[in-house]
Amino acid sequence: VVGTGVARVLTEKSDHLADLVGRPVSLEGVLVRDPSKRREYEIPSGLITTDADAVLNNPNVNVVVEVMGGREPALDYITKSISLGKHVATANKEMMARHGPDILALAHKKSVHVLFEASVAGGTPIIAPLLRDLLANDVIAIHAIINGTTNYILTKMDQESVDFEVALREAQELGYAEANPANDVDGTDAAYKLAILSSLAFRARVRDTDVHREGITRLRARDFLYARELGYTVKLMAIARKLDASIQVRVHPVFVPDRELISKVDGVLNAVEIEADLAGRVLFHGRGAGALPTTSALIADVVDICRSIVGNVMPVRSLTLDESVAVSPMTELQTKYYLRLSVADRPGVLAQIARILGDMGISIDSVIQKTKDEVAQRAELVMMTHIAKEASMQQALQLLRDLEVIAEIGNMVRVEEWD
Numbered sequence: 001v002v003g004t005g006v007a008r009v010l011t012e013k014s015d016h017l018a019d020l021v022g023r024p025v026s027l028e029g030v031l032v033r034d035p036s037k038r039r040e041y042e043i044p045s046g047l048i049t050t051d052a053d054a055v056l057n058n059p060n061v062n063v064v065v066e067v068m069g070g071r072e073p074a075l076d077y078i079t080k081s082i083s084l085g086k087h088v089a090t091a092n093k094e095m096m097a098r099h100g101p102d103i104l105a106l107a108h109k110k111s112v113h114v115l116f117e118a119s120v121a122g123g124t125p126i127i128a129p130l131l132r133d134l135l136a137n138d139v140i141a142i143h144a145i146i147n148g149t150t151n152y153i154l155t156k157m158d159q160e161s162v163d164f165e166v167a168l169r170e171a172q173e174l175g176y177a178e179a180n181p182a183n184d185v186d187g188t189d190a191a192y193k194l195a196i197l198s199s200l201a202f203r204a205r206v207r208d209t210d211v212h213r214e215g216i217t218r219l220r221a222r223d224f225l226y227a228r229e230l231g232y233t234v235k236l237m238a239i240a241r242k243l244d245a246s247i248q249v250r251v252h253p254v255f256v257p258d259r260e261l262i263s264k265v266d267g268v269l270n271a272v273e274i275e276a277d278l279a280g281r282v283l284f285h286g287r288g289a290g291a292l293p294t295t296s297a298l299i300a301d302v303v304d305i306c307r308s309i310v311g312n313v314m315p316v317r318s319l320t321l322d323e324s325v326a327v328s329p330m331t332e333l334q335t336k337y338y339l340r341l342s343v344a345d346r347p348g349v350l351a352q353i354a355r356i357l358g359d360m361g362i363s364i365d366s367v368i369q370k371t372k373d374e375v376a377q378r379a380e381l382v383m384m385t386h387i388a389k390e391a392s393m394q395q396a397l398q399l400l401r402d403l404e405v406i407a408e409i410g411n412m413v414r415v416e417e418w419d
Contacts, residue, residue: 001040002067002091002118003030005295008041010302017299021306029055031077056080063305065298066090075099082106082114087309089301091118091294097192097208100199101321108317113308115301120193121146121270123293124286130200130274137276139201141418142240146193148268148289149177149184150216150236154253155266158224158234164217176268186215187236187251194238197272198249202242204325206249211238212330214252223340223411226370226382227255230338233263237416246328255338255415275418331391336365336415338384341400342408345372345379349405356399357385360392378407384415 010017010027017025027047035048055061056077064081066088068074075095081088082103090096096103096119107114117127121144130139145151149171156167168185171177183189191211198206216236227234232255241248256263261283265271270288275281287293308315343349354364363386370380385393393412400406 001291002294002298003032003065004039004041004043005291006065006067006298006302007043009295009299011041017303017306020303022310023306025302025306028058028061031055052077052080056084056086061086062309063087063089063302065302066092067294067298068092069094071095071098075103078103078114079106082110082112085110085112087113087305088115089118089298089305090114090116091298092116093119093189093192093196094208097195100196101205101319104317104319108315111314113305113315115304116196117301118294118297120196121272121284121286122288122290123296124270124272124284124288125297126197126272126284127200129282129284130197134274134276134279134282137278138242139274139276140242141275142194142197142201142238142272143262143275143416143418144190144194144197144238144270144272145235145262145265146197146238146270146272146288147184147187147190147236148270148287149181150187150190151265151270152176152268153185154216154219154224154234154236157219157221158228159266161221161225163221164219185217187213190236190238190251194240194249194251197238198240198247199321200319201240201274202247202325203320203322204247204327205321205323206240206247206327210249210327212250212252216253218411219253219413220411222370223338223413226338226340226368227413230255230384231258232256232415233258234413235263235265239416243328245324246326248328248330248333250330250333253413255413257417260418331389331394333390333414334387335390336385336387336417337362337393338411338413338415339382340410340412341381341383341406342378342410343381344405344407345377346405350381352403352405353381353383353400356403357396360388360396360399362386362388362392362396376407380410 030047153167191208191213195206195208237254238251271285273283365384368382
């Protein structure tokens with residue numbers, strides 16, 4: 001879909017692109033898996049091929065645009081392109097999350113440009129600002145909503161008080177979610193993108209496997225009701241923070257205070273907030289997915305590369321890593337927590353729960369007893385804690401699961417307050 005959008009713009013806006021670049025920009029070839037597949041834009045048959053070498057070895061090709069996705073064969077094609085001296089514009093988040101620093105190092109060695117604005121927030125610019133506009137800053141933290149599918153699902157759950165399965169089904173019907181939505185709803189997609197942002201922001205080697213990841217499938221409609229009652233909104237957040245000698249990188253559901261602008265980012269929209277020492281807090285907000293926004297970012301990168309070719313501008317090394325920066329383990333996180341528990345409706349239950357939390361050094365900020373089930377003789381407790389350590393909370397949860405008076409730990413959600 002995105003490839004078709006890129007081909008359309010390169011063809012239909014060729015005069016405009018020539019004005020921007022200073023020379024004609026022409027589409028020389030299109031590598032596809034299935035040449036017989038019907039596409040929204042009819043690409044001239046003479047340009048379509050299933051032979052990668054026909055594109056990579058074409059001496060008329062200066063710039064390769066990669067929108068295949070996945071690591072292979074995309075990584076092989078991109079590596080060959082760079083080795084042959086061809087510049088690259090890519091939207092491949094998985095490839096850049098796993099191999100970005102190595103790709104950029106090879107590009108520097110071969111004196112070619114590799115641009116990847118489309119790999120994180122689609123049509124919302126964030127890569128270029130990190131590499132250029134915020135270059136004088138030391139980045140302190142990143143708070144981002146970078147998966148439109150999950151943001152749509154959570155918005156639906158919040159505004160219409162429906163559970164996850166209902167919201168997911170509607171997202172699939174509208175084309176916002178894939179038939180197999182696992183990469184989105186389990187946080188994998190956001191982890192790829194956060195790894196890219198963190199590597200650029202902190203000049204550290206961060207892979208997606210370094211990112212702590214939790215999805216949204218445990219959230220229920222009543223978690224949103226309680227969040228609103230307590231002054232929060234629930235979002236799947238990608239968070240990176242600079243510590244003294246390390247960084248935290250994590251993707252998981254978060255209670256976000258209603259006062260934060262990012263809490264108002266709804267539907268399929270994305271937002272990335274950068275906190276830096278000089279610029280303060282800067283919010284980038286817009287459409288993060290779809291053919292047109294992603295095409296917008298790719299074409300901008302193509303124009304940027306072509307201008308550099310015309311102007312004989314040599315690429316500068318965009319990423320020099322500080323290998324001494326480590327990723328802090330999730331167990332070291334300190335934050336507030338929301339707990340929803342189904343418990344036996346009898347005296348002394350709260351005292352048993354408080355004792356376990358207290359033994360783990362966790363202080364309770366507030367407790368609300370919610371709905372009662374008279375038949376099962378159960379009540380629902382909603383608890384908010386003061387700041388506690390993640391390792392302590394995980395140990396407490398294990399002890400609470402073993403407590404006879406607790407029927408179910410409905411949910412645990414971290415509370416993020418970054419004022």
